[in-house]
Amino acid sequence: MRKTTIFLAFIALSMSLCAMSEEITTNGFIFPEYQKGKVYFKNKQVVEALLNYEMISKQMLFKQNDQILSLGLPETTDSVVIAGRVFVFYENVEFFEKITAGKESLYIQTNSTMVIDGREAGYGGFSQVSNTKSVNSFSSDGDGGQPLTHLTGNVQYRAKMSYTYWVKQGNKFSKIxxxxxxxxxxxxxxxxxxxxxxxxxxxxxxxxxxxxxxxxxxxxx
Structure with a gap:
């Protein structure tokens, strides 16, 4: 398993340890909880699992024996279906959600960035910051690792989401x-x-x- 798994475990542990001192308003996942789903591989193999898609590191995750793991070799998948929603892998980078649009399909790219939303104002409250900014949190495990978010005890975070829409013409995706x-x-x-x-x-x-x-x-x- 890639070092990604270690990174994900670290993030989960960090959030758990910091839960009492800070508030994470959303966790950057497509679904609020892991959902039953199926992974369809190009070799026709089908695997059932509890799945979720993490939009910051762009990884398809699954839960196994209370461990959170990253889906290995996502380029070998044909599609991933979670709670009836279909996701397809795009150019060795990320998953797009695929929805029906008439006779063809529309593809949704979902982006999420952790931003600082407020700072502790005393008595357990948070004040709104005047200039919301993205968290500069890129750290590497030395082998092309994914970004790590360093959480501090006096800052409130939230995940800022945005969407980009694509269509597919042959084997090429075009932004619309x-x-x-x-x-x-x-x-x-x-x-x-x-x-x-x-x-x-x-x-x-x-x-x-x-x-x-x-x-x-x-x-x-």
């Missing part, structure tokens, strides 16, 4: 986060797509708006 990108992806249907964009106020930060746009675009093909 603006009108110009939508028109470029669906260049053969450009006039119809432009008409849709002119008549709809598409918010490219909204899953519903992007999904509705793609359902329309795919219906033209």
């Amino acid at each position: 986060s603006s009108k110009n990108q939508a028109l470029r992806i669906f260049s053969k249907q450009k006039l119809d797509v432009q008409a849709y964009l002119d008549s709809h106020k598409v918010d490219f930060d909204s899953l519903k708006d992007v999904k509705d746009l793609l359902i329309y675009c795919y219906s033209l093909q």
Whole structure:
């Protein structure tokens, strides 16, 4: 097992030890708790496990005998299904969530960064910081290790989440986060797509708006 496992155990232990002195408002996971799921491998093997996806280090994790382990060789997976939601591995980097959008699919990249949200104000309370900032927490185990978050006893943290949406054309993923990108992806249907964009106020930060746009675009093909 890679050194990632050691890193994850360290993070879990650190959070447990610091629980009495600081508040972690969210833990950077897709699901609040580990969920029943299945890992589908390209060799047709299927493994059942309690799974969760950690968005900061971009790792698919599973619980085994009260231990938290990282899924090894994620590039050999076809998909991971957790509580009915489908995740696919992207370019040896991370997992995207795959959802249906008409005849095709929309892929959701979920990012999470631990940020300082407040500092201890006395009597067990926290004051809001005026300039919320990301935690500069990158540390290596000497072999390309994942970032470690050093937790202090007088700081309140939260996970800041953001989403990026992608479509897949053949074996290539294309980001869809603006009108110009939508028109470029669906260049053969450009006039119809432009008409849709002119008549709809598409918010490219909204899953519903992007999904509705793609359902329309795919219906033209």
